[in-house]
Amino acid sequence: MSDNQKDRKVYVVGHKNPDTDSICSAIAYAELKRRVTGKNYVAKRAGTVSEETLFVLNQFHVQEPALLQNVFQQLKDVDIRKIDGVSSQASVKEAWAMMKENSIRTLPVLKDQKLEGIITIGDIANSYMELHDSHLLSEARTQYRSIKDTLSGEIITGNEHAYFIKGKVVIAASSPDMMENFIEPDDLVIVGNRYESQLCAIEMDASCLVICQGAEVSRTIKKLASERDIVIISTPFDTFTTARLINQSIPVKHFMTRDHLTTFHVNDYLEEVKEVMTKKRYRDFPVIDKKGRFTGFISRRRLLKPKRKQVVLVDHNEKTQAVDGIEEAEILEIIDHHRIGNLETMGPVYFRNQPLGCTATIIYQMYQENQIKPPKEIAGLLCAAILSDTLLFQSPTCTPMDEATARTLAKIAQIDVVEFAKEMFKAGSNLANKSVAEICFQDFKEFHVNELTFGVGQINSMDKEELEEIKEKICPKLVEVLKESGLDMVFFMLTNIVEQSTELLCSGGNARETVMDAFELSEDTEDIILNGVVSRKKQLIPTLVSEMQQ
Template identity: 55%
Template structure:
């Protein structure tokens, strides 16, 4: 059996920021060093320019994108049933099925699936009444006939095929045989010299001599002259007549059209519906390139493995990768408020009131006495700089600042200079569409039956923020109906002035902002001085106002 066991996935939220990505990469690296399991950082969304800049600067590849973490075929044990040639005999196919305890054999050419044959197809071939020309109609190879009858080829070439004529038993006198033997026929007979001679003279294509009888030199020479093959077998005439149809190649009986195949990337809940409508027990699995991998059955679905995840920088279901409810969550590492993630079993949960998830990851490296290399240090330091707006955010703590300073020394970077580069890369928004800007850092939050969408961008250029505001105000209204949200807020945060302008849409959004922050809204926006943190300032204040 082949187990396409996926690594344990370390992943952030759907609209990943620098903290989400860098923390996932660093934590996957840590977990791989302190355990025997394999961990892989993945991303649930598009990387913004700031994060792309950080990864490029650090020399780290982008984590692979994963849209949905539902169970896939590759998460199941796939049975490595070897593919067989279309030319093997029914008997050989039966033997393989019995030895491997399978009911379906895949017929392949190289790594390409050509067809399938089931134990039912073989049984049907034994039970159906076929005419005496079925063996030649199936283009049966003489090698198959020899092997099936446990015989020996005396005259002829076993690599040739029986393609014309019928199969018959010479049970009468030579005079009678002359009336029904035709050219190219395959004749089953005994040790009688006269019958053998007659069959060859009548231009039979092959004679099968039963019960291990000796064939005379004269008959051999005559057969060679007349181009008639001779096979001897230890079986009696009745057994040969019963066995010979088992020498037919499986390609004559195999199913080759409209095959139901699945791919390793297919989701099990979707293929289960297809399986239920088919009468077959086993189905071929192909890889991404269409190459045959193995077989699965309905029973395999019962033992499918959920994907194993570690969530970083979030614990809200609506921020998580699609299919999260079908995955097995092992750990959650976060610095936000407690959200709506539910787990089947107890998990390791670490949530600290810090400015950045990367600070927690830094602590865990220290706690496990694992050395932080220069690349990892740059990733973690970048995340802290980004999430705390270079220590300006009220979420930033002394622990965050100390961690960033320590990491900067390892990474050999100047924090202020590097921070300026990061924010400059992230604030290059003029070439982006309204949708790209809006979802660059967008999260959903639930409060009772109310679903809020909150986006944020940070910039060091106030003129750029003003231009973006004018573009987003017409766009923000479309977010309500297209995303089933009650209210939407978007923070345009000026890093230099340490303030934000928030634009909004939705019923009561204006009243909520005015009452929550004691400000006056003008033209679908409000100025919030000193408010730069979505997590610690905007969301808690809005939630408190909603509660009241």
């Protein structure tokens, strides 16, 4: 297995508005997959964690999973072309050599890994078109060391770290008498092995002499040049070649593009990137990471084959309940205990769906199948999930397997199921500081039937008075909740665990009529009390769906 395959993250995530089972199963299954495969499985959450779930996580000292807002494809899912950049002081020749070596046409100019600009083959071509400008080298503040390196030469006298900042480039091909007419102070003079020409350039206060064809430099010339801080560079090239190459010593900062750059961030979504690219004619676009560092270039061609985010879904298989962008992700597995929903996959996946009261029960089975004993904290999470989903074994969805599994896990976690469940449900129904929307959507699931879309929220409590307080808070605002959700109908279950009953609040469309007909309630019914109904999955949803389909 390659390091890239090991490091690539696989997100294990439950449904939106996650409940305790959704969070705890994701954490436990990610741990199991890491131990079995050695790959980087990471537990995530698709929404805000409830008070009940926070209580469970805190009890077992487990960190809350990070939020996975969506799994839309981003630039970080694309094969970004990595390339080392050059500094702004690098010569055009160095930039060209790097482009040629890497078969690229665009090069980043970096400082401390931050993007200062970009230089392209077109920019380098323009530098050659400006050869007629003899002041170009000084205007670009070219370092003598760069000139020396470009000409494959050596410094005979002077400071190679100094800069050519004033004057022009001239070729001393004339007699000394003629040279006096066009050489000015601070010029850079290209000369051959003629002593008189070299001496004349020094007397005219040239700042630099470039001696061609590796000609010997006399002691006198060296002495005079040193006294006047004149740089002498010896190059093996002839005069023509030297004159042709010398502009390649100009630093790239003089030709690079630094303003109005079109850059992208690694977290940008591909759809947005494609839209920007259609309006630009550039070949390569720089990509920046979250710390502002240059990471590489992206081109249109590289957007054609992005890597889909890999996900494992637990405790759901409905598209409306899945994290946004699921259609763009690669679903590897689905572990669930609900009805088969409308989620489609790109290809075959491992789909494990069992008629049990809780996904956590299935997860523990998988631990056993792999002969792995869950650690104390994982056992505690799985046990809490079962107690939550089965309402302490009181829900009709609870099977003997669920109860036996919970009691086994409780022993590993060293907890008393009854006492722990009471504390957990009490924490979950403590909604004093929450808004109506937060209460309604903390355990809320959406469903599709024919052309209808409806949502069902649920609060479980062992305290009748507490449920009455929640009802008084929710009822006046339920119409606003319906509008905010954008659904056709909204139902809210106030479930009394002790009395094994649910008071159902509803809003929108024919919501009340649907419930009345579905449960065959009398027309004079005011409060909708559903005795014996405590399970959203097994009792409420199937009954409502059957009525809506008719």
